[in-house]
Amino acid sequence: MSTLARASRLRxxxxxxxxxxxxxxxxxNGSYWSxxxxxxxxxxxxxxxxLIGVATVGRLWxxxxxxxxxxxELLTTGPYSTSRNPLYFFSSIGAVGVGCMSESLIITAVIALMFAITYPSVILAEERRLADLHGDAWTRYVAxxxxxxxxxxxxxxxxxxxxYPRQFRRHLSDALWFGWAAAILLLIETLHDGGWLPVWWHAM
Structure with missing residues (x-):
């Protein structure tokens, strides 16, 4: 098994x-800034x-x-006419958005760094698979x-x-979980403000 394939499996x-x-x-974590x-x-x-709103709409698209x-089929229209990996692009925006909602620059940076480390190998592994599946059509698309x-x-x-509406409905949770994450973060902030959840640190 190649290094890229192992990285994809471990993701x-x-x-x-x-x-x-x-x-x-x-x-x-409590808000350092507050x-x-x-x-x-x-x-x-x-x-x-x-950012989470942009990511959610983008992933639905x-x-x-x-x-x-x-x-x-090799997708070459819609978002796939602008980027070979638009889902990962919008996911990166959503991940940074979650970090920002934690009100911590450190947590935001850690999330961005984790994404930058993890996903390039995943993208390369998927692109190799698509190249094998679609041959010359993939080569023209990449160009x-x-x-x-x-x-x-x-x-x-x-x-x-x-x-395909039935399949699309089953995949809605994949696109909406950034919105749920935002709701959870707002709830955590409310619990902190009300003293119902302890604050152990204040990461800048």
Whole structure:
């Protein structure tokens, strides 16, 4: 098994372990900025909500195109005409948004760093698989569409597109979990403010 394939396989258990540790850190972390009497924490929360909103809409947009077609056809329209990995792009925005809503620059940086370390190998492994599946069509696609950062100027959307509503509904949770994370973070903040949940540290 190649290094990229092993990294792809390890992504899920490592991601779950990371999320669990991060959850504990956030659960008992109070706002450093509120404690210092600064409004910067509120600005981070607002920015986080905006980023999570963008990520949620973006992931729904991607799922509209990919659900029912993944591993069957090479997607080259909609979000996939601007980036070869738009789902990962919008996920990165959502992950940073979650970090911002923790009101901690340290936690935000850790999340961004974890994403930057973990996902390049996953993306490379998936692209090798797609190259094997689609051959010359993949080669032509790679020549014009960037790997990660979208090039919205070359957005190509059809007037009509066949979607699979039952499968799309089953994948809604994949797109909406950033919104749920935002709700949980707001609840944690409320519990901290009410003294119902202890604060053990204040990460800047």
């Amino acid at each position: 899920i258990p490592l991601s779950r372990a990371f999320v669990a540790l991060l959850g504990v850190a956030i659960l008992f 404690r210092a009497g600064l409004m910067f924490g509120d600005l981070l929360t607002s920015l986080g909500l905006v 991607c799922n509209l195109y990919i659900v029912g077609y993944k591993n069957r 014009t569409v960037p790997r990660f950062w979208p090039k919205f100027s070359q957005l190509d959307e059809p007037e009509q597109y066949t979607m």
